[in-house]
Amino acid sequence: MPILVTPLNLIKMAKILVIKKKINSFKKEIEVGGDKSLSIRWVLLASQAIGKSKAYNLLMSEDVIAALEAIKKLGIKVLIKKKYCEILGKGLNNFTYKNGLVIDAKNSGTLGRLILGLLIKSTKKIKLIGDKSLSKRDFSRVTEPLEKVGAKFQYKVKNKLPLSIIGSNNSKGIYYVENNGSAQCKSSVMLAALNSSGTTYIKAKKSRNHTELLFKYLKVPIKIKRTKKYDFINIIKPKKINAFNYNIPGDISSSAFFMVLTMLSENSKLLIKNININPSRIGVITILKKMGAKILLKNKRNYKGEKISDILIRSSKNLKGIYCPSELNSSAIDEFLIIFIAAAKAKGISYFKDISELNQKESPRLNLGSKILNMMGVKTELTESSIKIYGQPNLKITKKIVIKNYLKDHRIFMMSTIAALTCGGIWKIHDKDSINTSFPSFLKLIKNINSKSL
Ligand code: S3P
Numbered sequence: 224m225p226i227l228v229t230p231l232n233l234i235k236m237a238k239i240l241v242i243k244k245k246i247n248s249f250k251k252e253i254e255v256g257g258d259k260s261l262s263i264r265w266v267l268l269a270s271q272a273i274g275k276s277k278a279y280n281l282l283m284s285e286d287v288i289a290a291l292e293a294i295k296k297l298g299i300k301v302l303i304k305k306k307y308c309e310i311l312g313k314g315l316n317n318f319t320y321k322n323g324l325v326i327d328a329k330n331s332g333t334l335g336r337l338i339l340g341l342l343i344k345s346t347k348k349i350k351l352i353g354d355k356s357l358s359k360r361d362f363s364r365v366t367e368p369l370e371k372v373g374a375k376f377q378y379k380v381k382n383k384l385p386l387s388i389i390g391s392n393n394s395k396g397i398y399y400v401e402n403n404g405s406a407q408c409k410s411s412v413m414l415a416a417l418n419s420s421g422t423t424y425i426k427a428k429k430s431r432n433h434t435e436l437l438f439k440y441l442k443v444p445i446k447i448k449r450t451k452k453y454d455f456i457n458i459i460k461p462k463k464i465n466a467f468n469y470n471i472p473g474d475i476s477s478s479a480f481f482m483v484l485t486m487l488s489e490n491s492k493l494l495i496k497n498i499n500i501n502p503s504r505i506g507v508i509t510i511l512k513k514m515g516a517k518i519l520l521k522n523k524r525n526y527k528g529e530k531i532s533d534i535l536i537r538s539s540k541n542l543k544g545i546y547c548p549s550e551l552n553s554s555a556i557d558e559f560l561i562i563f564i565a566a567a568k569a570k571g572i573s574y575f576k577d578i579s580e581l582n583q584k585e586s587p588r589l590n591l592g593s594k595i596l597n598m599m600g601v602k603t604e605l606t607e608s609s610i611k612i613y614g615q616p617n618l619k620i621t622k623k624i625v626i627k628n629y630l631k632d633h634r635i636f637m638m639s640t641i642a643a644l645t646c647g648g649i650w651k652i653h654d655k656d657s658i659n660t661s662f663p664s665f666l667k668l669i670k671n672i673n674s675k676s677l
Pocket of ligand 1: 332333407430
């Protein structure tokens with residue numbers, strides 16, 4: 224009987240990516256989209272600046288668009304042009320909106336947590352909602368410190384979205400100890416400091432420092448003392464922030480998928496141009512290099528406090544397992560899933576410890592990552608906070624693998640795609656549109672690298 228193709232199952236079909244063969248060797252040059260963390264921070268800070276700020280290469284992914292929609296709802300004008308995005312900021316604490324406003328952070332933990340910091344003085348009630356994945360994540364990690372600053376929060380289900388925030392006219396700087404190594408929590412309190420009287424003191428376990436670098440660039444009074452494990456940050460409320468233009472460099476988290484794709488493909492070479500190589504983000508390069516990857520940073524330069532370079536990667540035949548030092552965890556936090564695929568093809572056992580935070584992400588990534596490796600025929604030993612991966616340099620998958628029900632976690636989708644293209648097998652990967660969260664051009668770039676690969 225012929226299959227009836229109705230518009231409905233057409234949509235369904237289009238949502239599944241089917242991969243039946245490995246990628247052929249390639250030698251190419253690519254650019255990935257703008258850095259997601261910097262894109263969201265630019266949007267939020269431009270909303271607090273006075274006047275017209277412009278961003279070039281702003282990542283136009285769902286998380287960043289949700290940030291633009293959020294500030295628009297708060298009365299800020301946004302113009303999206305072909306080559307840049309413009310925000311007409313009204314200065315600190317100058318949002319205008321009606322009581323009961325609803326802000327949808329969609330899938331974005333960064334947006335959901337950071338924007339609460341900016342709402343610390345917004346005394347009309349605002350409801351924050353998110354998608355299914357974000358609604359499973361813990362918000363007490365930001366609402367607890369922000370309550371001390373002065374805001375009030377109401378939850379329907381304890382510590383989960385949706386929540387309501389009622390800001391305070393009397394927000395005060397606090398002493399806050401951030402112990403998860405979470406840049407989102409640290410940044411939320413830092414943004415609250417922009418609108419709080421007195422000094423905000425933060426003792427934060429190491430995490431990405433884009434907010435600190437932007438504050439310095441914007442001349443917000445900030446002092447930072449670094450020790451091996453913690454950063455001590457003092458912030459005094461600034462009088463104002465001036466509008467600022469920013470050329471967003473490429474995202475290392477997106478690049479990581481292409482690094483591993485190249486390493487695990489034969490006779491291949493890839494140049495990824497213009498990537499943010501902030502030291503607090505390059506754990507993935509350190510880890511892959513320790514495993515034997517051939518990665519070169521070329522054309523290094525500085526940009527408004529950030530570091531940028533091109534990244535050259537070549538195939539690596541003799542990868543070896545790694546005992547990963549946990550000091551590298553925070554600087555590779557979003558890249559572990561793809562590092563696991565490199566470990567699956569490395570000689571020997573790899574061990575990653577103290578990574579329970581991975582289960583707090585868009586999906587329980589430590590558990591799901593391990594499950595996918597097992598489906599590939601790779602042995603793992605999993606605990607709540609660690610994983611041992613028994614590498615197989617000659618791993619060749621011949622069976623069918625179906626990836627679904629993973630809370631549409633963009634990085635689970637991309638990890639699976641790279642595994643399929645480098646290890647073989649017949650893969651059906653559901654929820655193709657999940658890439659729109661962070662890396663809408665992911666599949667297009669794979670096709671550019673090798674038009675017959677997908
Ligand atoms: C981010 C911080 C990290 C990271 C996330 C982006 C940010 O989360 O996983 O993708 O932009 O501040 P945590 O702060 O929860 O570690």
